[in-house]
């Protein structure tokens with residue numbers, strides 16, 4: 164196996180299958196505000212001594228999360244969950260994202276909000292089950308034997324047709340291929356000749372032939388033939404490097420959720436019922452527990468053969484207190500299943516009633532049996548200086564220029580109300596600045612925004628003084 168990897172080309176193959184598209188583009192919007200977060204920013208010893216990785220302050224929480232990352236990596240975190248608690252805007256979501264960054268680039272991160280389970284069409288537990296499946300990645304490795312090079316010769320050899328007295332058939336085709344390193348002459352099957360004709364391959368083209376399947380692909384015209392009077396529609400490619408015959412390692416990342424969905428879809432209409440069914444259910448049958456078990460069995464086979472590798476991802480359930488007792492019970496079971504992803508919860512509630520019950524009050528609105536499995540990490544509020552640093556980070560990421568004193572003003576606002584409020588002022592204030600024809604924000608832009616928008620505390624206290632929108636007239 165090792166030898167094959169060394170001969171494989173480092174650049175992705177031109178014919179490599181496209182990576183599966185991100186399952187849910189809509190979800191990226193929930194992550195975009197955290198694009199400055201690159202990781203936990205810990206030292207190799209696990210200390211959060213400086214503000215690296217895009218993270219400012221929050222030292223204890225970051226170090227605690229670092230320990231959790233180590234536990235996850237050494238596979239000692241199964242059956243448990245991480246619970247992040249803290250006031251809104253103290254970086255709980257950012258921490259969850261940083262943990263997943265620390266686990267690796269290709270680790271699936273599936274965020275959801277507790278209230279997402281309440282749908283009129285899908286069972287609550289089904290929503291959870293699906294998220295858990297989407298958070299288990301599968302890396303499928305395939306080594307392919309390929310022939311690649313510029314065609315120097317293309318001669319079909321004909322033979323008498325043994326079935327009829329007349330006409331001839333192609334018995335084989337001789338293809339000469341040239342690379343930078345050498346040339347090779349191949350004697351190929353007539354079916355490959357058909358593929359060559361279909362791709363309209365002629366001498367001077369760079370082609371790619373898969374040894375096992377016989378798939379032929381025309382990459383382009385060799386750039387040795389490029390000349391100024393040729394039509395521009397042709398793509399010219401350089402002569403391939405390496406040997407004509409080589410092994411290429413292709414890696415594909417999918418999730419169990421992708422596999423479930425692909426297998427639930429009817430594979431073409433076999434009978435009228437399946438067509439009807441697919442119309443009614445918009446081309447998708449249900450992903451059942453049975454189907455999941457089937458998929459698991461196939462996946463296990465792949466893993467045993469060493470073809471695939473399981474990459475456990477991260478499920479992040481924000482506002483976890485919004486789940487109800489039924490979901491919590493189901494989560495206990497999910498956490499115990501052998502193929503469970505890492506689970507991170509976040510909440511900003513203290514003691515509260517567990518949803519779906521009438522009398523069970525417990526910390527964070529989570530029943531004690533699930534709470535028992537959680538390692539709890541608290542996030543702290545921010546100082547004025549820290550707010551300033553985060554605002555500066557965001558301004559850099561969004562490409563905004565801050566004038567004299569703007570940072571201080573925003574930091575003061577942030578300290579007074581919340582970090583989020585300070586960050587939220589940033590974009591509208593920049594629009595105001597650009598309307599005024601400036602390319603950098605000034606203090607007056609922030610001031611104006613502050614007059615237009617209220618932070619939560621001010622808004623609540625103003626209404627509180629008046630006794631509500633009706634000016635305190637009510638009894």
Ligand SMILES: Nc1ncnc2c1ncn2[C@@H]1O[C@H](COP(=O)(O)OP(=O)(O)O)[C@@H](O)[C@H]1O
Nearest residue numbers: 196197218219221251252253254255256257553
């Ligand atoms: N310590 C921090 N360093 C850098 N950015 C932070 C930090 N804490 C929060 N943020 C940013 O502030 C915003 C609000 O934080 P968020 O994680 O959404 O808070 P929460 O989930 O606790 O309500 C996000 O844009 C986040 O990336």
Ligand SMILES: [Mg+2]
Nearest residue numbers: 255256481509
């Ligand atoms: Mg959040």
